[in-house]
Amino acid sequence: MNDRIRITATAEGQERVLTDDALSFLLELHDAFECQRQQQLQDRRKRRAAFADGDVPSFLAATERIRRDSSWKVAPPAPGLEDRRVEITGPIERKMTINALNSGAKVWLADCEDASSPLWRNVIASQVNLQDAIREQIEFTSPEGKEYRVTAEQTPTIVVRPRGWHLDEHRIIVDGKPMSGSLVDFGLHVFHNADELIARGSGPYFYLPKIENHLEARLWNDVFVMAQQLLVLPQGTIRATVLIETITAAFEMEEILYELRDHSAGLNAGRWDYLFSMIKAFRLRGEAFVLPDRAQLTMTAPFMRAYTEQLVRACHRRGAHAIGGMAAFVPSAKDPEATERALSAVAADKSREAGDGFDGSWVAHPGLVATCREAFDAVLGDEPNQLGRSREDVPVDGDALIDLSTTPGEITDGGLRSNIEIGIRYMEAWLRGHGAVAIHSLMEDAATAEISRSQVWQWIYNESATSDGRTITRERCEAIVDELGRGFERAEGNRFREAIALFREIALEETYPAFLTLAGTERYLAEGVERSTTGPIPVTDAPAPVAQTTSRDADEQEREAA
Template sequence: MTDRIRITEHAPGQERVLTPQALEFLLSLHDLAERRRRELRRLRRTRRAALADGATPTFLPETRHIRDDATWQVAPPAPGLEDRRVEITGPIERKMTINALNSGARVWLADCEDASSPTWENVIASQANLQDAIRGTIEFTSPQGKEYRVTAERTPTIVVRPRGWHLDERRILVDGEPMSASLVDFGLHMLHNADALIASGRGPYFYLPKLESHLEARLWNDVFVAAQDMLLIPRGTIRATVLIETISAAFEMEEILYELREHSSGLNAGRWDYLFSIIRAFRFRGPDFVLPDRSALTMTAPFMRAYTEQLVRACHRRGAHAIGGMAAFVPSAKDPEATQVALAQVAEDKRREAADGFDGSWVAHPGLVETAQAEFDAVLGDAPHQLGRSRDDVVPDEAALIDLSTTPGDITEAGLRLNVEVGIRYMEAWLRGQGAVAIHSLMEDAATAEISRSQVWQWIHVEARTVEGHTISRDRVKGIVRELSASFERFDGDRFDEAVTLFHEVALRPTYPAFFTLAGTERYLSPLAEETPIAA
């Protein structure tokens, strides 16, 4: 049966990962899910077009019975997921894997998605590194001779984030067509590691990104059921936390929990992708839908408060964990004063989340674990979570979720330049295979780069003006690109030329690509890249 599958590239360790059994398993998942995945992608495009044409998102009338039924609950917390007060995120790169396992966090989000550039080498290496991490054999020696090993007595529970339903894996073809990247990441981890994880007292756990409807959660649930049945694992062993990081998903939070209920372990406030989704959804609207500088978009903005409070309410009403947003600061021993200021801001952010009822939160760097944990310890004490805190005081409010008009902050010249710089610098690193990149003491990933390029596109389209009085035009941004490009420090093997071209294509063209990662993968990281136009 595996003669239906063709692998178009080779990477070190591939034979260990893409075994005949693994390919058979992937093929079974493909046959189960591919037709519906394509239908759901068409539905996405239809809904996005409606929003762009002026439709207002609402709570779905056809699923009101699910929201109104107060009796159903998700499954109780799974082994290793009872206490999630601090979760660390990062790519499944060998050294960063070891650092995450030694970090002291309760959970490690092993990221195949926004913190990982989807080169074929990374796809294969991530799976090999997961196998070694789960079996306790992972180690690494740097080119400078520094050795890295797992020394922690208690390592975090591993939760893998596969790529989203919208992405294809163009290096694995089934009947001549690319496989779902989601199923590749999920299926390889599930096949190789589920039994070892269960034997360790934990289980195969996942974070599900970029969902745009409860129907997409239903497809994941069907995949989970089929995978467990094929591997002779009891149903409900798989657990999934869904990132609420699209505006449409924010209107279907309880429905998403319902579809996954025997496999659900909660929802996460994916703040950066959520902001990106809002900009993308309302990019054609008037001034009330134009947001200020990215640096001004804090979690205290009224529309973000509505989003997070409604998320905690939805989760705790159904017995599910609510996990807070990312702290992206990167501490630096070279600037202790700035680090102390930033750590105080991280502490304030986590203090607010814990007070709001969140059961845990994300950090992007091991140096933030202690700060975040202290704030959740102060609220949780010895309790593992806050599931008993129902937040009945929060009333679901459609209008509040999309009321951007009261967002404080300005569009500034510095904010415009920073968006351009971050967009290009991140894309350059991403093209070289780096998905998590420290820029100006912040850990940038694909989501933050999407915000940067999308704000630039929207500001050009609506002819926004900076607080200094300048209209943002395409020609003006082109000038900033040229100026910044001349200032970048070049090095052997850099990909700044391609990054500038990619930035032009996803931020400056009249058409708006839904994801720069999709456009960049098709153009630069695909085996058919030279034949493939940028997807609009």
């Protein structure tokens, strides 16, 4: 091992993943791109401070020529990515990997990011499971003795989502500083699996999360070019779909496609992170930017319609796939009536996406694959996609992207309590190593938890009121936290005490952390406070127990420091 690199933790399978050659490859990527990454993160902080001062995102004058030039297109779809009408997402846990491969979906988004808790054992296990899945060597036997094997004749194309640029890998230290989590997840997968994927008729494909502008996409493109040179892969072998899940990226969709054009596989409407980004960007801007209960925020809201339709337009104008948002419902055999109602809602949502021109969409559970497929089959028929369908009828309208004034709905006491409960329950599971968890029949991940805690913070800051006329204060939220805390399940290995402390820090304190995953990692994971746990995730569909400060924002502190 190079003496510049220090590994500070151990996990089963580590010697198979962190070989000397793999670490040397990571080091070359680190040396080439770490300074640029840090510059991009500094630019993010400056933009957040500018939004706090009253700026709003807009289409860039400097890149107008890219948008006006109608001649350029992205590369044609790569092998295995021509037909993407159903994509299933999930963490790269061994059993869930097998379930995804058996699901009947066209694509599996193997998630190292929002659906994965970054405990070291998970980071390593994800890479081990990817290697085994790609080589058709993956099996699993549960503690109860149930055996899981891949039985599907046709398995989904694998697309890996690495961690975002903002996340460090604290267990791999280079010259005394942590390596980029993005480069670790990307680098290990492409190093170990690119040749095998190509030999099997596919390739190393990725979903790129949390990108905020075209320069961050350019950085990824530079990474791809260098990785292909180092691994002697033809340029363009690596392909990437970018999640448009930040408000700034929504104003640079064509520029993002342009930067990645030789490596582009399209764009995805990352609806939950997009809502989180809207709240985060405009949380200090008063009631005009305050949104109703999370449960009332549907894709039919005007600002969300503008976002998705403009995404389809941008993609198809450039020959790129447009992939729709997540259906997070978890079917339950215990409540067939509720399941039937939810499946009807999922079918309507996916039919709307297919009708709008999307080429495919996401589901979080194998039980939704058929519903999504039927909706897209009805529109696509035997065609693999809708790339030939232009949406030039859609206006490119920046004002529509940020106009929240016509969003229907209200803030309710139930919505406030739900946000607090989901935030705490999710973080408790996340601290134990579970990044995707079913709570009240919905699959929650880091993105949905971010919405929950950010809404609570924003409602307190703006002294918003619930529909019963009561102002949302920190004291009111603290009382709900205390009330919920007395009713949470208690079992060996639970981390509710820490989850409640973390929720208070990220939702109820005066400062607003940019990401709960950053705060959680720095507080509980970076110092090696990782606990081995066994047993099921303690979630329940039982009702939760029933039960003004002036906030100073972290971006304000950054401006003062500058």
